[in-house]
Amino acid sequence: MEKNYVDIHCHPSLKPFSKSFKYKPIKQNEIDANRKNSIWHYSPPNFLEKFVNRLITLTKFTQTDLTALAKAKTSVVVVALYPFEKHFFGKEVIGVKGVTDVLVNLAASISQSRMDYIRVTTDYFVDLMDEYKYYQQLHNKVENIDGKIYTYRLVRSFQDIENNLAQETDSKKIINIILTIEGGHSFNTGIDMNKNMASRTEVLDNILEIKYWDHRPIFLTLAHHFYNELCGHARSITIGAIEKNQNRGLNSGITELGYEAIELLLNNTDGKRIPIDIKHLSPTSRKEYYNLLDTKYVTEKIPIVASHAACNGKQSIVQWDQSGIREHSEWFCDIDINFYDSELIRIAKSNGIFGIQLDERRIGSKKAISESKQFLPNKRKQLHKKALLVWHQVVHIAEVLDKEGLFCWGIQTIGSDFDGIVNPINGLWTAENMKDLAEEMLNHANEYLSKNLIHLNDFNRINAQTIVDRVMHGNAMEFIKRNY
Numbered sequence: 001m002e003k004n005y006v007d008i009h010c011h012p013s014l015k016p017f018s019k020s021f022k023y024k025p026i027k028q029n030e031i032d033a034n035r036k037n038s039i040w041h042y043s044p045p046n047f048l049e050k051f052v053n054r055l056i057t058l059t060k061f062t063q064t065d066l067t068a069l070a071k072a073k074t075s076v077v078v079v080a081l082y083p084f085e086k087h088f089f090g091k092e093v094i095g096v097k098g099v100t101d102v103l104v105n106l107a108a109s110i111s112q113s114r115m116d117y118i119r120v121t122t123d124y125f126v127d128l129m130d131e132y133k134y135y136q137q138l139h140n141k142v143e144n145i146d147g148k149i150y151t152y153r154l155v156r157s158f159q160d161i162e163n164n165l166a167q168e169t170d171s172k173k174i175i176n177i178i179l180t181i182e183g184g185h186s187f188n189t190g191i192d193m194n195k196n197m198a199s200r201t202e203v204l205d206n207i208l209e210i211k212y213w214d215h216r217p218i219f220l221t222l223a224h225h226f227y228n229e230l231c232g233h234a235r236s237i238t239i240g241a242i243e244k245n246q247n248r249g250l251n252s253g254i255t256e257l258g259y260e261a262i263e264l265l266l267n268n269t270d271g272k273r274i275p276i277d278i279k280h281l282s283p284t285s286r287k288e289y290y291n292l293l294d295t296k297y298v299t300e301k302i303p304i305v306a307s308h309a310a311c312n313g314k315q316s317i318v319q320w321d322q323s324g325i326r327e328h329s330e331w332f333c334d335i336d337i338n339f340y341d342s343e344l345i346r347i348a349k350s351n352g353i354f355g356i357q358l359d360e361r362r363i364g365s366k367k368a369i370s371e372s373k374q375f376l377p378n379k380r381k382q383l384h385k386k387a388l389l390v391w392h393q394v395v396h397i398a399e400v401l402d403k404e405g406l407f408c409w410g411i412q413t414i415g416s417d418f419d420g421i422v423n424p425i426n427g428l429w430t431a432e433n434m435k436d437l438a439e440e441m442l443n444h445a446n447e448y449l450s451k452n453l454i455h456l457n458d459f460n461r462i463n464a465q466t467i468v469d470r471v472m473h474g475n476a477m478e479f480i481k482r483n484y
Helices: 014-022 047-056 066-071 097-108 112-120 124-137 158-167 200-211 240-246 256-266 283-295 341-349 366-371 379-403 431-455 464-483
Strands: 007-010 076-081 142-145 148-154 172-182 305-309 353-356 412-414
Touching: 007 305, 007 353, 007 412, 007 464, 014 112, 014 124, 066 142, 066 148, 066 172, 066 431, 076 124, 076 464, 124 172, 124 200, 158 172, 158 464, 200 256, 256 283, 305 341, 341 353, 341 379, 353 379, 353 464, 366 379, 379 412, 379 431, 412 464, 431 464
Parallel strands: 007 076, 076 172, 148 172, 305 353, 353 412
Antiparallel strands: 142 148
């Protein structure tokens, strides 16, 4: 098997599922890849789209459509189902429907028909099920890409992946898709922005239903952009007209219903546990979740997942204003949606995983982003500079863990958030650019080890190629094997 990259958090269906609301019947995953409502629809960025992205950060092109993944020779991908939250819209924002719709469409590239549907929905769980069914429609259907036959298969376990890999030939390839869910609102919470409306019975019944899906999610991101009556969320939106819609529940803790939801998700009856992804949780909710793991679950090895994340370079949620490794203090974006050094240690000790988010708004400080710019046209130099933003994440985690006497290259992987509402790192536009990232990360790793290998614990002195292989592929596959 070729060791091509594994992405543990991306949204291949967000754009085509949205476009499907423009056609009759709606919610149809079109087998014809030329149609925009097909998950195979290939729309890489052209020169103008790259220019617009550099200028005003808009990402109108697709990044992880199944054709792009096929061209990147991807064998395994972890995709997020996401019922788009209605609080991106509504009278509470500015009172003029068209203004917020334009803003959201510019940021997420979803259709007006989809936005109209979201605006009036009263059941996020129905929307979740519809997106799941969207994937099921073309499960095991074939596409011809560059002279090879491709299919994708939703998988139920690591054994399914191994079986599928054994069936591949030079001319017939299978993309293994593992599901996750982004946002506890998926269980139909947080429908009203200003008051609690959730039904406890409905929420718990919905959780039980997804635990017994044919293709159970490997983990679940409990929080997202808006208050969901389960837990507090971190600030994630800076679009002025929408930002205030995040204020309710911002930085609050886990609710009584939230604790019940977590405990049901973590219940391992029939081996159906769904670990919690801590991305988007507020610092208060993260502290409370860690306390739950340290008390009720202290005897169990529950992995902590940060699926599409970045470091902030600070010591801990408590010591939020103190730098962890001083030499790294100018590398990172110091915001609390990013993660503290003490949390990296927790993730490693739990045999968890840390997906590095390829979003310029999260991955580096303003200084680091500015220094990564390449003004003269030179693709290789640009990639070298941009890959350094990712390498800084990898090496910071490594040095934090090495100081704790832990294996330091075992949790870092890619959680790009491609096709979500992201501003991709320039040059690392789509899945097809991951080979470029790997090549330049290898250069950075070799340079780092030439100067710093002697400072690492003996058991952390591995070669540069092994480090890059782990980040791009190995760590994710080990995590999937342990937990699915």
